[in-house]
Amino acid sequence: MDGECTLYRAELHCFDKENPSSEKGKNIGEHPKGHDIVVIKRYPSGNQCFGEEELFTEIEMLSSVEHLNIVTLIGFCIEDSxxxxxxxxxxxxxxxxxxxxxxxxxxxTWEKRLKICIDVANALEHLHSGMEDQKMIIHRDICPYNIGLDENGRAKIDGFGTCVFLPPNEEDEAVYIEWRGRSAYIDSEYEKTRKLKRESDVYSFGIVLLEILCGRRASDPIYTKENVRGLGPVARQSFCTGTLEDMIDPILKEETSECNFVLKRGPNKESLHTFMKIAYQCVAETQGQRPTTKVVVKELEKALSFQVSQCSKTLIFFIHMQNAC
Structure with a gap:
């Protein structure tokens, strides 16, 4: 369960995802060779958060957008309930x-976490400003429930049932609409003004960045005991007092403190600080203080380059030591 639906994985024999119509016209009795594994989402009847309107929105969205980091729609069914x-x-x-x-x-590992964040940021940038017909989409429910990882560890955004379309030339306009996302990821300015903008997605994504940094869900009691809204306000305060680094996932600290010649998996200083800064900017209290997704992508890629560069230096040092022996 993901809170709204039940997920199934199924192997569909004789199905070609890249060319669904390829099996048409085959001779009777001929055994097709194609097959694929798919995810089937079954939405419960009477769900107050997800009905036919949301399903049709998701179908429209996934039918009109193609991106490496957005899940591909294969089919749907609406019958009775x-x-x-x-x-x-x-x-x-x-x-x-x-x-x-x-x-x-x-x-x-830290490098894998960075790549996941970059994948999601790239998908958001495409939704916010990369559409060929100039329309813009606000996802409105960016959270770990809606971020899947494929067999290569590539992240893909899902859960478009509550997304909002804006027509061309209105990318800077706000939409006054009820928020349908989860409370820990709700834009703090939206709560006060009911003004939904691209920056609302940026805030939600900032919470995800902090979750990946800390290794815990935003609604974990360790955060809600300190602030009812969870990780976001707690992390923002910690950044301001210079203690955010104390909140990072202990697993990352273990990997960083390895004292051997094995390539370190944890974050180096420049990578970590670049990541923490952009995550903090994403969860700024006001929409005007938050960066665009284009800036977020750039900063996350910078954090990854710092990390990869450090790993390369460590590898060179390791090889040098091996040769010296």
Whole structure:
């Protein structure tokens, strides 16, 4: 369950995801060779958060947008009270399942975490400003529930049932609409003004960045005991007092403190500080203080370059020491 629907993985024999119509016209009795694994989302009837309107919105959205970091729509079904959506398989599950699970988070090295963040940021930049017809889409529910990881660890955004379309030349306009996302990810300015903008997605994504940094869900009691809104306000305060580094995932600290010649998996100083700064800017209290997704992508890529550069230096040093021996 992801809070709104039940997820199934199914192997569809004789199905070619890249060319669904390829099996048409085959001779009777001929056995097709294609097959694929898909995710089937079954939405419960009477769901107050997700109905036919949301399903049609998601279908329209996924039918009109193609991006490496957005899930691919394969099919859907609406019959009586049944609502089913079929998308490509994200075989490594959703980010929500990793957070708070030490064994799963240990798989996600700092470099992998950075790449996941860059993937999501690229998808958001495409939605906010990269559409060919100049329309803009606000996702309105960016959270770990809606970030899947495929077999290569590539992140893909899902959950477009509550997204909002804006027509051309209105990218700077606000939409006054009810928020349908989860409380820990709600734009702090939206709560006061009901003004939904691209920066509202940026805020939600900033919470995800902090979750990946800290290794815990935003609604973890360790944060809600300090502030009812969870991780966002707590991390923002910690950044201002210079103590945000104390909140990072202990697994990352362990990897950083390894004292051997094995390539370090944890974050180096420049990478970590670049990441923390952009995450803090994303969760700024007002929309005007937040960066665009283009800036977010640039800063996250900078954090990754710092990390990769340090790993390369460590590798060169390791090789040098091996040769010296």
């Amino acid at each position: 049944e609502m089913i959506l079929v998308t490509e398989n994200v075989s490594n599950g959703y980010l929500w399942n990793y957070l708070g699970n030490d064994n799963d988070m240990r798989i996600l």
